[in-house]
Amino acid sequence: MVSNTDLSDALAQRLSDSGLRSTPQREVIYNVLLTKRDHPTAEDVFARVKPEMPMISIATVYNCLETLVQCNLVRAVNFERGPTRYCPNLHPHAHFHDEQTGATHDIDLPDSLLGQVKSILPPNFDASSVEIIFRGKARPAA
Amino acid sequence: MVSNTDLSDALAQRLSDSGLRSTPQREVIYNVLLTKRDHPTAEDVFARVKPEMPMISIATVYNCLETLVQCNLVRAVNFERGPTRYCPNLHPHAHFHDEQTGATHDIDLPDSLLGQVKSILPPNFDASSVEIIFRGKARPAA
DNA sequence: AATTCTATTTAGAATGATTCTCATTCCTTA
DNA sequence: TAAGGAATGAGAATCATTCTAAATAGAATT
Numbered sequence: 001m002v003s004n005t006d007l008s009d010a011l012a013q014r015l016s017d018s019g020l021r022s023t024p025q026r027e028v029i030y031n032v033l034l035t036k037r038d039h040p041t042a043e044d045v046f047a048r049v050k051p052e053m054p055m056i057s058i059a060t061v062y063n064c065l066e067t068l069v070q071c072n073l074v075r076a077v078n079f080e081r082g083p084t085r086y087c088p089n090l091h092p093h094a095h096f097h098d099e100q101t102g103a104t105h106d107i108d109l110p111d112s113l114l115g116q117v118k119s120i121l122p123p124n125f126d127a128s129s130v131e132i133i134f135r136g137k138a139r140p141a142a
Numbered sequence: 143m144v145s146n147t148d149l150s151d152a153l154a155q156r157l158s159d160s161g162l163r164s165t166p167q168r169e170v171i172y173n174v175l176l177t178k179r180d181h182p183t184a185e186d187v188f189a190r191v192k193p194e195m196p197m198i199s200i201a202t203v204y205n206c207l208e209t210l211v212q213c214n215l216v217r218a219v220n221f222e223r224g225p226t227r228y229c230p231n232l233h234p235h236a237h238f239h240d241e242q243t244g245a246t247h248d249i250d251l252p253d254s255l256l257g258q259v260k261s262i263l264p265p266n267f268d269a270s271s272v273e274i275i276f277r278g279k280a281r282p283a284a
Numbered sequence: 285a286a287t288t289c290t291a292t293t294t295a296g297a298a299t300g301a302t303t304c305t306c307a308t309t310c311c312t313t314a
Numbered sequence: 315t316a317a318g319g320a321a322t323g324a325g326a327a328t329c330a331t332t333c334t335a336a337a338t339a340g341a342a343t344t
Binding site for chain 1: 247
Binding site: 020064 | 302
């Protein structure tokens, strides 16, 4: 089992790799993201962190999220207009955006496909990342 | 050669299909999008339309763009946070976002690949559209 | 342990993009 | 030509995000 302390250590490691400090705010925010992986907005994160840390400010939430993105611990996603959403970054994955419910699902992305997708680029284009977003409706699984 | 009138006619057709009217504002805005396909923002469009139609308001620009999107004549794209960008929708295509220059290039998307990409979806996901965004740098072509 | 230096946080103001409200104008059809 | 709905325009309002400047907290050094 992965303990809370392990996660904090991993976070601390990544932060110090980038010359940054581990702080209670950064830890709590990262934990919130790991706990409920529903692609929350900054305001969502703010609301979830508040009970634990009532004095935290929304500016800090934005700052910390940006920091986590910088450290490659978290990925920022923008579907359509509207607030940026955040997900803790594990494997490469696509996103499926359910237009009825507004929910976002992670779709595992095979390496082979990633290669094929990149291969449609003309030779002078050098892609550092690829993002794939599906939109549609998800039938409830049987 | 495709005349300006032809385009207006096509526009009028699409609009009336959706029970909407063709108006000078909608025509001018659509024309602006067709004339310079550099994925302009609403403000960009506003600036380009003004010389021709000085009384137009930014609210109308937003309204008209939204209308064109509704009629499937135009596609709205959101790279990262920041304003929505608009492109007149021809074939299915991916977008390449040059991180150095901020420019966006259309990348032609073969049907076959589109199918392969869709095939990674579990059976209970029904995608009505797929969006592919590359990020990176484009070397100037030889 | 006290001091210094810098990173981080905070509250609130400011900004940017978009939407809303509602009065006015413009078609369309009766 | 009158009535009714669609579309536009000006400005206010809202939402998401960033900025600013002051307060705090940590780490490193004395």
